[in-house]
Amino acid sequence: MRNRHLLLWVAAIACVAGILTGCATAPSDAEVSAKAAAMLKSSFKESGQAKLERLDQDETQKTCSAYAGKTPPADVAARIEQANLASIKWPADGQYVGDWKSGERIAQSGQGMQYSDDPKLPSGANCYACHQLAPQELSFGTIGPSLYLFGKTRGYGLEIQKYAYGKVYNAQAYNACSNMPRFGHNGILTEQQIKDVVALLMDPQSPVNK
Amino acid sequence: MRIKFPGTARCAAWLFALAAPLALGQGSTVDEIAKYRAALQDGNPAELWEARGEDLWKQPRGPKNVSLEKCDLGQGAGVVKGAYAQLPKYFADADRVMDLETRLVWCMVQLQGYADADARKNPFGSPDRKSDMEALVAYVTGEARGAKINVALDHPKEQEAYRLGEKMFYFRGGPHDFACVTCHGDDSKRIRLQDLPNLTKAEGAQLAYSTWPAYRVSQGELRSFQWRLNDCFRQQRFPELVFASDASIALTMFLARNANGAAFNAPAIKR
Numbered sequence: 001m002r003n004r005h006l007l008l009w010v011a012a013i014a015c016v017a018g019i020l021t022g023c024a025t026a027p028s029d030a031e032v033s034a035k036a037a038a039m040l041k042s043s044f045k046e047s048g049q050a051k052l053e054r055l056d057q058d059e060t061q062k063t064c065s066a067y068a069g070k071t072p073p074a075d076v077a078a079r080i081e082q083a084n085l086a087s088i089k090w091p092a093d094g095q096y097v098g099d100w101k102s103g104e105r106i107a108q109s110g111q112g113m114q115y116s117d118d119p120k121l122p123s124g125a126n127c128y129a130c131h132q133l134a135p136q137e138l139s140f141g142t143i144g145p146s147l148y149l150f151g152k153t154r155g156y157g158l159e160i161q162k163y164a165y166g167k168v169y170n171a172q173a174y175n176a177c178s179n180m181p182r183f184g185h186n187g188i189l190t191e192q193q194i195k196d197v198v199a200l201l202m203d204p205q206s207p208v209n210k
Numbered sequence: 211m212r213i214k215f216p217g218t219a220r221c222a223a224w225l226f227a228l229a230a231p232l233a234l235g236q237g238s239t240v241d242e243i244a245k246y247r248a249a250l251q252d253g254n255p256a257e258l259w260e261a262r263g264e265d266l267w268k269q270p271r272g273p274k275n276v277s278l279e280k281c282d283l284g285q286g287a288g289v290v291k292g293a294y295a296q297l298p299k300y301f302a303d304a305d306r307v308m309d310l311e312t313r314l315v316w317c318m319v320q321l322q323g324y325a326d327a328d329a330r331k332n333p334f335g336s337p338d339r340k341s342d343m344e345a346l347v348a349y350v351t352g353e354a355r356g357a358k359i360n361v362a363l364d365h366p367k368e369q370e371a372y373r374l375g376e377k378m379f380y381f382r383g384g385p386h387d388f389a390c391v392t393c394h395g396d397d398s399k400r401i402r403l404q405d406l407p408n409l410t411k412a413e414g415a416q417l418a419y420s421t422w423p424a425y426r427v428s429q430g431e432l433r434s435f436q437w438r439l440n441d442c443f444r445q446q447r448f449p450e451l452v453f454a455s456d457a458s459i460a461l462t463m464f465l466a467r468n469a470n471g472a473a474f475n476a477p478a479i480k481r
Binding site: 027128179182187 | 239369370373374377378380381382383384385386387388389391392393395396398399400401402403404406410443444445447448449450451452455456457458460
């Protein structure tokens with residue numbers, strides 16, 4: 001008898017708690033995510049070069065989305081970084097540094113991949129949207145760190161050249177869930193374009209290092 | 211050594227031409243932009259859109275030749291004053307959450323007899339092709355100027371829309387891996403010289419959401435909040451956001467609710 005009363009009380013308390021927190025009826029986080037993904041497919045339409053497949057997330061995008069703008073825990077971050085590092089295609093000729101003047105033009109251009117862009121034109125990297133680079137350019141953004149004096153402060157050696165190439169090719173190989181696009185991994189820039197951007201950062205003659 | 215900067219932001223060049231000679235330094239450039247923004251506040255051509263929208267609201271139009279004056283924007287049939295400050299919301303007659311544009315489409319179909327596709331066409335105007343929808347949005351939002359933003363999450367469908375909108379805000383996709391949070395998740399960030407509101411915080415959401423629609427000086431057009439979302443996704447390299455789609459309602463719900471408590475102050479004027 002006493003036990004039955006106790007059980008009833010427990011059930012009643014659980015019921016009230018459920019109503020108060022909304023747990024009793026609210027869908028789970030995974031259910032909301034699944035529904036959101038389906039909603040996106042019906043709420044966007046392809047336009048120009050921007051097809052609906054762009055809404056299909058790869059594992060990195062899916063994982064980073066789930067952490068909602070926050071840094072993932074160390075083990076998850078390490079897994080993302082390893083997978084992205086392994087996918088980098090390094091230049092066959094072993095050369096990482098191209099032409100900084102071409103790199104400067106690529107850094108200035110925000111053209112490419114938008115449905116309003118002409119897909120026949122080369123893409124830019126729009127580095128200045130987020131980073132300070134050459135000090136002559138005052139119109140720079142602050143989402144990423146300043147890259148002024150990038151090579152001068154780090155040294156111009158092969159290791160740093162290779163790091164700069166890898167970072168532009170796939171930023172998430174070094175910093176999981178970085179805000180920076182994976183320019184090589186996702187085919188935004190060509191190998192030569194990445195070398196030219198690396199030159200903007202690493203050539204001692206580049207205004208970035210002056 | 212002289213370096214050529216072929217693609218230097220047009221906006222910056224334009225400001226340089228307008229402003230008094232500038233010292234070479236970031237601080238002074240930002241100051242000059244602030245002065246320019248302040249100067250813009252003197253007169254706002256958005257009034258022209260608001261007046262045209264009011265005419266469109268009151269004119270008998272559509273196959274049934276009736277006005278929108280009986281349209282229920284959530285505060286009762288025909289109540290326009292302050293209605294926008296409580297949208298999006300759940301509407302029992304449609305059994306779904308609607309934002310302003312979705313509700314206007316609903317009223318144009320239900321009251322005026324327009325075909326759904328006709329009510330949705332031309333949502334964003336251009337100088338040679340004015341949008342009736344944007345004018346109606348200007349009128350209704352103008353009638354909420356000064357009202358406190360107060361978006362409810364009472365109905366389960368309102369709660370669901372908010373959670374879906376939140377998921378969308380953090381959804382990374384496309385060739386650039388961008389999500390809304392990429393640019394709008396931190397304080398005091400800029401793209402080039404453009405300040406970015408942190409939409410994950412109340413102050414940022416309030417500042418942003420309470421100042422759309424806006425007359426965009428650089429475009430010579432009044433732009434709605436729907437347009438703002440649409441253009442963000444274009445720059446995110448996503449496909450095109452469908453006008454008055456579920457995703458646009460959900461994302462608007464997320465941002466509008468986060469802006470609760472702010473005094474609505476639009477149509478505004480922006481560069």
